[in-house]
Amino acid sequence: MIEIKDVKKGFDDKQILKGVSAVFETGKTNLIIGTSGSGKTVLQKCLVGLFEVDSGEIIYDGKSFTHMVEDERKHLRQQIGMLFQGSALFDSMTVQRNVKFPLDMFTDWSHDKKMKQVNETLERVNLKDAHNKFPAEISGGMKKRVGIARAIVLNPKYLFCDEPNSGLDPQTSMVIDLLIREITKEYNMTTIINTHDMNSVMEIGENILYMYQGEREWVGNNKEIIFSKSAKLNEFIFASEFLRDAKDMRMLEEKGIIDNDRNMEDVMRDPESHLLMGENDKRDKSE
Ligand SMILES: Nc1ncnc2c1ncn2[C@@H]1O[C@H](COP(=O)(O)OP(=O)(O)OP(=O)(O)O)[C@@H](O)[C@H]1O
Numbered sequence: 001m002i003e004i005k006d007v008k009k010g011f012d013d014k015q016i017l018k019g020v021s022a023v024f025e026t027g028k029t030n031l032i033i034g035t036s037g038s039g040k041t042v043l044q045k046c047l048v049g050l051f052e053v054d055s056g057e058i059i060y061d062g063k064s065f066t067h068m069v070e071d072e073r074k075h076l077r078q079q080i081g082m083l084f085q086g087s088a089l090f091d092s093m094t095v096q097r098n099v100k101f102p103l104d105m106f107t108d109w110s111h112d113k114k115m116k117q118v119n120e121t122l123e124r125v126n127l128k129d130a131h132n133k134f135p136a137e138i139s140g141g142m143k144k145r146v147g148i149a150r151a152i153v154l155n156p157k158y159l160f161c162d163e164p165n166s167g168l169d170p171q172t173s174m175v176i177d178l179l180i181r182e183i184t185k186e187y188n189m190t191t192i193i194n195t196h197d198m199n200s201v202m203e204i205g206e207n208i209l210y211m212y213q214g215e216r217e218w219v220g221n222n223k224e225i226i227f228s229k230s231a232k233l234n235e236f237i238f239a240s241e242f243l244r245d246a247k248d249m250r251m252l253e254e255k256g257i258i259d260n261d262r263n264m265e266d267v268m269r270d271p272e273s274h275l276l277m278g279e280n281d282k283r284d285k286s287e
């Protein structure tokens, strides 16, 4: 679990994070969402120590990251995996060498042991027949898998992903999202994902922090988001009329007013009989 308390961060005289508090839970895909410029990346960089906070505290499983000495931080960083926006692979290295890189940096394992770990990790992210290819020779979705493999090759306790779906089609995005969630459960990691992909919010939003202009505007999960009364959040999430309609339908389903498994052809034929209202309600309506 990672906890942040009243975190503030600014650059020059511009305040970016204006006192954000939140809890990111272990074994869950924790999402940070918000419009471009709301401070998601700055917050993630503060969390991993790429930026120092101006005030407030970041706590990893009860230990204050903010007050750690450099040696302790170094140790903690080895338990952190990062998937950067755009994957940030080394173009001059093969897939296998990209994934092996953290092992070369942080372990004194034998070559054989490293290769075993690399191959097992590549298998875990379902990457086959790409070991000896260069990043330029593989698709965007495959690059993300390599990025994920590199992020988890040291079996981290904490996984940070900044926009893991950027540049991917909706179907490939979903596959990558589900892979991240599966791995999170399997290794019981605390995973934090920056995203503005609404499919991700609905599919893997187990704990969502919505940021608005550097402040925490809303916290909840993908079920609760349907019922949120925050106007700012609703404007952001349900930006199109289509999505607003979809939200209304999901609310009716959740409240048991319409059948989750309805067949739309049947509904069109006889709309009345598909409303799951009580008999009295139906009678009231017909009178
Ligand atoms: N190193 C920096 N120096 C000065 N300002 C910065 C720096 N990094 C970020 N900012 C500013 O902080 C604000 C928030 O940026 P941030 O990258 O966190 O947004 P974001 O929510 O991640 O947006 P996006 O969805 O586009 O990735 C922006 O106004 C940005 O210009």
Ligand SMILES: [Mg+2]
Pocket: 040, 041, 042, 162, 194
């Ligand atoms: Mg960003």
